[in-house]
Amino acid sequence: MAAGTKALPIPTRSPFASPSGLGRSLVRFARRKPLGAVSALFLLGFVTMALLAPVFATHDPREFGLETFASPSSAHFFGTDQYGRDIFSRVVYGSRLSLTISLTAVLLGTTVGSLVGIASAYIGGRTDMIIQRFVDAMLSFPGLIFAIALVGLVGPSIKNVAIAIGIVTAPSLSRVVRGPVMSIKQNVYIEAAQSLGAGQTRIMLRHVLPNVMAIILVLATARLGAAILIESGLSFLGLGPSPDTPTWGQMLSGEALYVMEVAWWLAVFPGVAITLVVLAFNLLGDSLRDIFDPHLRGR
Amino acid sequence: MRKYLIERLVLAIPVLVIVTLGVFLLVRVIPGDVAVLRLGPDATPEELQQFREEHGLTRPLMVQYVDWVGDALRGDFGESFWERRPVVEVVREKFPVTFELAVLSIAYSAALGIPLGVISAVKQDGWTDQLLRFGAILFLAIPAFWLGILMITFPSIWWGWKPPTAGFEHVWDDPLGNLYRMMFPAFVVGASTMALVLRLTRSTMLEVLRADYVRTARAKGLAERIVVGKHGLRNALIPVITILGLQLSVLLGGSVIAEQVFALPGMGTSMLQGVFRRDYPLIQAYVLIFAAIYVLMNLGVDLLYSVLDPRIRYS
Numbered sequence: 304m305a306a307g308t309k310a311l312p313i314p315t316r317s318p319f320a321s322p323s324g325l326g327r328s329l330v331r332f333a334r335r336k337p338l339g340a341v342s343a344l345f346l347l348g349f350v351t352m353a354l355l356a357p358v359f360a361t362h363d364p365r366e367f368g369l370e371t372f373a374s375p376s377s378a379h380f381f382g383t384d385q386y387g388r389d390i391f392s393r394v395v396y397g398s399r400l401s402l403t404i405s406l407t408a409v410l411l412g413t414t415v416g417s418l419v420g421i422a423s424a425y426i427g428g429r430t431d432m433i434i435q436r437f438v439d440a441m442l443s444f445p446g447l448i449f450a451i452a453l454v455g456l457v458g459p460s461i462k463n464v465a466i467a468i469g470i471v472t473a474p475s476l477s478r479v480v481r482g483p484v485m486s487i488k489q490n491v492y493i494e495a496a497q498s499l500g501a502g503q504t505r506i507m508l509r510h511v512l513p514n515v516m517a518i519i520l521v522l523a524t525a526r527l528g529a530a531i532l533i534e535s536g537l538s539f540l541g542l543g544p545s546p547d548t549p550t551w552g553q554m555l556s557g558e559a560l561y562v563m564e565v566a567w568w569l570a571v572f573p574g575v576a577i578t579l580v581v582l583a584f585n586l587l588g589d590s591l592r593d594i595f596d597p598h599l600r601g602r
Numbered sequence: 603m604r605k606y607l608i609e610r611l612v613l614a615i616p617v618l619v620i621v622t623l624g625v626f627l628l629v630r631v632i633p634g635d636v637a638v639l640r641l642g643p644d645a646t647p648e649e650l651q652q653f654r655e656e657h658g659l660t661r662p663l664m665v666q667y668v669d670w671v672g673d674a675l676r677g678d679f680g681e682s683f684w685e686r687r688p689v690v691e692v693v694r695e696k697f698p699v700t701f702e703l704a705v706l707s708i709a710y711s712a713a714l715g716i717p718l719g720v721i722s723a724v725k726q727d728g729w730t731d732q733l734l735r736f737g738a739i740l741f742l743a744i745p746a747f748w749l750g751i752l753m754i755t756f757p758s759i760w761w762g763w764k765p766p767t768a769g770f771e772h773v774w775d776d777p778l779g780n781l782y783r784m785m786f787p788a789f790v791v792g793a794s795t796m797a798l799v800l801r802l803t804r805s806t807m808l809e810v811l812r813a814d815y816v817r818t819a820r821a822k823g824l825a826e827r828i829v830v831g832k833h834g835l836r837n838a839l840i841p842v843i844t845i846l847g848l849q850l851s852v853l854l855g856g857s858v859i860a861e862q863v864f865a866l867p868g869m870g871t872s873m874l875q876g877v878f879r880r881d882y883p884l885i886q887a888y889v890l891i892f893a894a895i896y897v898l899m900n901l902g903v904d905l906l907y908s909v910l911d912p913r914i915r916y917s
Contacts, residue, residue, distance in 0.1 A: 436613075440620035443893040443900075445855025448873070452628065452889050455877030532745055536859055539747045540874060555751055563755045570755045574748035582743035 332594070339590025342583040349580060353398040362389035364396040364549050372566045382568035385558065390568060393549040394576050400461070400550045401580070405530035407465040412472025412530075413523045419473070420480030421507050421515065425488050435481075441474035450533055454542045461544045464537055468530050476522055480515055487514050517595040525588030528581040535577050551577050606908060614901050621897065622674070625890045626667050629882045639880055640683055674890065680883035684876070689887045692872060697891075699868035702773060703860065704853040706784055707792030712846055715796040719803025719842075720835060726808060734800065741797035746856055750790040750863035767865045787860040794856075795849045802845055806838040813837075840910050847903035854892055 333340035352359050361380070362368075368387025375382045381390035423434040453467040487493070488511065496506050537543050538552025554573040563570040629636075637653045638645065645653075654660050658669065673680070679689035722734040758764040765786035773780040810816060811834050819833045820826075858870030865871075869888060876884035 436616045437620055439613075439617040440624060440893075443617065443621050443896040444624075444889065445852055445892050445896065447858060448855045448889060448892045451858065451874065451877060452885055455885065456628065456880075528743065535745050536747060539745075539859070540862060542877070552745075552747075555748060560751070563751065564758045567755060567759055570751050574745065574751065577745050577748065578740070578743050581745075582739065585739065585743055 332590075336590035336593065339587050342586040342590070345579070345583045346587065349398060349583070350402065352395055353402045356396050356399050360389075360392035360395045362392040364388065364393040372562070374566070375568055381572040382566065384554075384566070384569055385562050390554075390572055393554060394551065394572055397549050397551045397554065397573065398576065398580075400544060400548055401531055401534060401577075404461060404465045404468065404534050404544075405527050408468035408530045408534075409472060409523050409526050411465065411469030412526065413476055413519060415469070416473035416476030417480050417512075417515070417519050420477035421484050421511055423477065424481040424484035425503070425507050425511060427488075431481075435478075438474045438478055441470075442478070444471075446471040446529075447533060447536055450537060451540065451542060454537060459537075459542045459544060464534060464542070464544060467537075468533050471533065472526050472530065476519075476526070479522060480519060483515050483518055484511055487511055521588060521591045521595050524584060524591055528584035528588065531577060531581050531584070607905065610901055610904050614897055617897055618894070621893045622671050622890065623667065625886055625893070626670055628889065629886055630663065636882060639882075674887075679887035679890075682876075682884045683881045684879045684884070685881075689883050692884065693869070693887055693891065696867065696869040696872045698772060699770070699866055700854060700857045700861070700870060702780075703784060703788055703791055703857045703866070703868060704850055706788035707795065707853050708846060708850055710788060711792040711796035711799055711849075712842075715799030716803050716835075716839070716842065719800040720807055720830065720838075722800065722804040723807035723811065724830060731804075735804070738797040738800045741793045744793065746790050746793065747859045747863055749793055750787070750860060753786060753790065754863070765864065767863075770867055784866075787857075787864040787866060790860045790863065791853050791856045795846075795853060798845065798849070799842060803838060803842050806841050807834055810834050810838045840907065843910065844903050844907055847899050847906065848896075850895070850899050854895060 329340075366388065368383060368389070370379070370383055371385055371387045373379050373383040373387070379389050379391065381394060383389055384393075419434060419438075423431045423438075450464075450467040450471050453470065454463055457463050493506060493510055496510050501509075534543070535550070535552035535555075538550040539556045541556065543550050543553050551573040555570070559569050636657075636659065637650045641649055641653055658666060661669075677690050679693070681687065682689050682692055685692055718734055722731045725731045754764050754767065766783050770783060771779050807830075811830070816829060816833050819829045824833075854869075857868060858874060860866070861868045861870040862874065869891075873885060873888040875881070876888065
């Protein structure tokens with residue numbers, strides 16, 4: 304550095320890097336969107352429960368017991384099923400599978416969808432036209448029907464269910480991301496990057512992507528709820544992962560259907576779990592959207 | 603208007619081509635040989651080869667595709683592996699059930715969702731609004747199959763009565779009995795659409811009610827009922843109708859679950875059976891039909907939209 308050149312003042316800490324800055328943003332979020340904050344807390348608890356399932360569960364979820372159809376009590380919080388298995392522990396373990404599948408699916412669908420959306424809008428012209436017709440075609444398949452056909456044909460497994468839900472998620476996401484990119488690419492800084500000789504891929508990843516990241520995160524949060532609904536639907540229809548792993552959808556299907564009139568707790572708790580988690584993801588998604596994208600508020 | 607119409611039709615063609623290509627390839631790319639699946643593991647190589655030649659499976663993929671599309675356009679979807687009869691016969695049998703279910707659920711979700719959305723908007727931030735909004739959010743989170751299970755389980759425990767889940771008479775054979783049988787699954791299928799319609803009606807109503815012409819109508823001294831109903835609702839309905847049109851295909855998809863819960867002999871149940879029996883021609887036909895309905899509905903909604911909103915027609 305040449306003598307006499309004044310160095311620019313380096314900020315001692317960025318607002319997001321320091322814990323107190325992040326803490327302040329969170330407090331502000333909680334004040335503006337209490338429902339969103341409660342949902343986030345609930346989901347945090349839910350993730351913890353999924354990660355520490357062996358700690359939270361009171362019984363082995365697969366272990367048969369002598370006490371069949373025991374109603375909820377201090378020994379079995381959510382009662383037991385027709386084989387004496389502890390419903391609470393099965394719900395706890397079920398959260399693992401639901402979370403793994405929906406997170407993987409949404410991560411996959413969001414990544415592919417966003418990249419396709421950005422590329423389609425940024426390259427534009429005939430490429431955009433062709434990609435969008437493909438997106439139109441993908442959007443024509445009702446999500447659940449497509450997932451059923453796909454999983455049915457390749458066989459149900461955690462991986463296949465996640466991929467199927469990811470494929471269902473991607474097209475609509477790419478359509479939504481495409482819009483903002485259309486206007487971002489008109490900006491002067493994109494032109495500047497182009498004149499500096501930056502390649503298309505570099506511009507898309509370094510200059511366009513960061514500007515649509517907030518939208519992508521909001522969309523992904525909202526899609527998590529939808530992913531869980533499709534996963535539980537598939538499980539209910541008998542197209543979930545392997546039968547010995549309890550998933551929430553599975554607990555509400557098959558033999559259980561015939562005995563619910565004797566033991567209402569079989570019908571209630573797994574369904575409550577699905578509904579609460581989907582509700583929390585939707586509410587959190589709504590709150591994030593209101594904050595990041597005022598145009599969509601209240602829609 | 604005519605230019606717009608032609609443009610929309612032209613755009614729908616490549617989409618349909620990609621959709622058919624997708625459905626065709628869906629069954630071709632998966633592991634497993636159709637001939638082995640159909641004839642069983644005990645079939646001799648000669649038998650397998652004969653089967654492949656008989657069904658044109660040895661020809662180039664492109665030729666097979668063109669043939670398949672040509673047949674599908676004429677309503678020939680091949681023969682069901684399991685039922686050993688033309689797929690189109692099976693579809694013709696199941697389609698009315700699912701279609702009725704979708705129409706019933708769309709009708710009630712509009713009949714309930716629109717008025718409730720208007721009430722919610724007019725009473726903005728009041729307790730009625732809060733309650734309706736909470737209900738809508740809840741209905742969007744409840745899985746359809748669980749709603750169905752609750753509807754069957756609890757009335758049965760409390761009153762020893764439950765919605766009918768056995769037998770089926772077509773609407774033209776026994777209209778009342780059919781309606782009684784269908785109304786519960788229709789409620790399950792349409793619950794989330796109703797919530798969606800409520801939310802959308804509310805938000806567009808709120809926007810419209812703030813418009814200048816609504817202020818003018820109020821200033822003229824018109825009754826609130828006329829302001830809301832005539833000046834407000836009529837304009838707020840345009841986006842709602844779009845959503846309803848698009849939801850029809852979503853509802854057709856959602857019917858798989860309700861048909862399963864309430865044991866209805868519709869396309870959903872039939873497709874699911876096809877999936878478990880690896881009945882490829884049947885699965886292909888259903889996926890194609892569901893997608894084609896969507897493309898056509900989309901087209902129809904676009905055209906309806908241009909009729910309802912002259913601004914689109916002339917721009």
